[in-house]
Amino acid sequence: MALSAALLAVAGDLTHRINDGVVARGFTDIRPAHGFAFARLAPDGATATDLAAHLGVTKQAASQLVDEIVRKGYAERRPHPEDARARLIVLTGRGWACTRAAEEAAAEVVGRWAELLGEGEVRALRESLGRIAPYGPIRPAW
Amino acid sequence: MALSAALLAVAGDLTHRINDGVVARGFTDIRPAHGFAFARLAPDGATATDLAAHLGVTKQAASQLVDEIVRKGYAERRPHPEDARARLIVLTGRGWACTRAAEEAAAEVVGRWAELLGEGEVRALRESLGRIAPYGPIRPAW
DNA sequence: CTATATGGTCAAGCTACTTGACTAGTTCGT
DNA sequence: ACGAACTAGTCAAGTAGCTTGACCATATAG
Known part of the structure; x- marks a missing residue:
């Protein structure tokens, strides 16, 4: 089996x-894409535009995703401390719990x-992959 | 960076x-999903239902994908030699050329x-990934 | 202090999928 | 060998997650 095929199969x-x-741990209303978003929000929160860049989608799509995770109680929008146009999206307790579930x-x-x-x-394996991992957005595999 | 995160980043x-x-080689009208389909069709062709299982989607979705690659000249539907209900989907010359482009x-x-x-x-890396690669469908990463 | 860039939202549209219902052909059980 | 159940494929309609385009509010540069 070719390296690239094996890699994509393993990733999928x-x-x-x-x-x-994550579903087995009781978080039944989220998709893999949300996990990638949580990973970006986890340390200190992020703006919708940050998230858009991280996920490789438009800011509108990111904003819709934020709407959804806010509605479902995983995150909340706060005023941004340094920019009155922006909102800082941060994880709620539920958001953190879900992030931990994904890590487990x-x-x-x-x-x-x-x-x-x-x-x-x-x-x-971790060492090799770490050295070839890109810096850019984490995209869905296709 | 965690192993799983690195793997997903590299795969994306x-x-x-x-x-x-593939686009740079002149095949501008296809998406990554088509490549996964071509990989299944390449050796000897396959039925739409085979393709559906391989891609992890419904047979209707697979059939729509086949419609598209047939319309664009990458494959053709032939009567199945052993089952009058089924059609054998096989790559055309253009389909093979595109498959080679993807491999390159x-x-x-x-x-x-x-x-x-x-x-x-x-x-x-190839060795390790080959040993943990699943047998099931090749799914999109999310 | 005007001009341009940026963060975010609203609205509409598209595309790749889904579910559901159906036809044609095959296989199994007796 | 014949009816029941299964399987390959299609048709039709609906949906979710994205896109493009237009816009407002705030920030930054000249």
Whole structure:
């Protein structure tokens, strides 16, 4: 199997399994895309435009996504401390809980890889992928 | 950076770069999803239902995708030799050319990785990913 | 202090998917 | 061998998540 095909197959499977794990932990109303958004919001919040750039979509699409996660109680819009035009989107408690659930689910999958490959090989994998990972937006796979 | 995040970032980037490479080679009217379809059709053709299972979508969606690539000249529907209900979808010359273009583009990206990591590490990467790659459908990343 | 750029919203439209209902052909059970 | 159940594919309608375009409010540069 070609490297690129294997990589895409593993990535698709990983996304799917993380989503399943998050759903299994009781967060049934979100999609994988939201997880990528949460990852950007997690440290200190972000503006809708930041989020748009991170996800590689228009700011309108990002704004709609924010509407949704706000409506579902995962985040809230606050006035931005330094720019009266902007809003700072921050995770709520529920948002953080969901983020932790995603991390647990991801760790579970990686744990299964460790059983197949061994710890050393998993470390090497992380190391290699980390060195070729891009800086730009995290896009959906297609 | 976490392993799962790095993997998804690399996969998203790879998909995007392959698509760019395919477009640069003159195939401007297709999307990454079509490439996954071509991969399934390439050896000996497949039925729409096979394709649906491979892509993880409904057969109606697969059928619509087939409509599109037939209309654009990448594939054609033939009567199935063994089942009068079914149609065998096979690539045309243009479909094969596009598939080769995608392989070239993928090889180009992997070549860049080899510059960053070295040949040995790329081999190890392929080996590791091959061992954790799933058998099921190749899904879009989300 | 005017001109231009930027953050965000509103509205409308598009596209790739979905669900549901159906026809034509195949396979299984007796 | 014949009817029941299953399977390949299509037609039609609906939906979700994105897009483009127009716009307002605030910020920044000349």
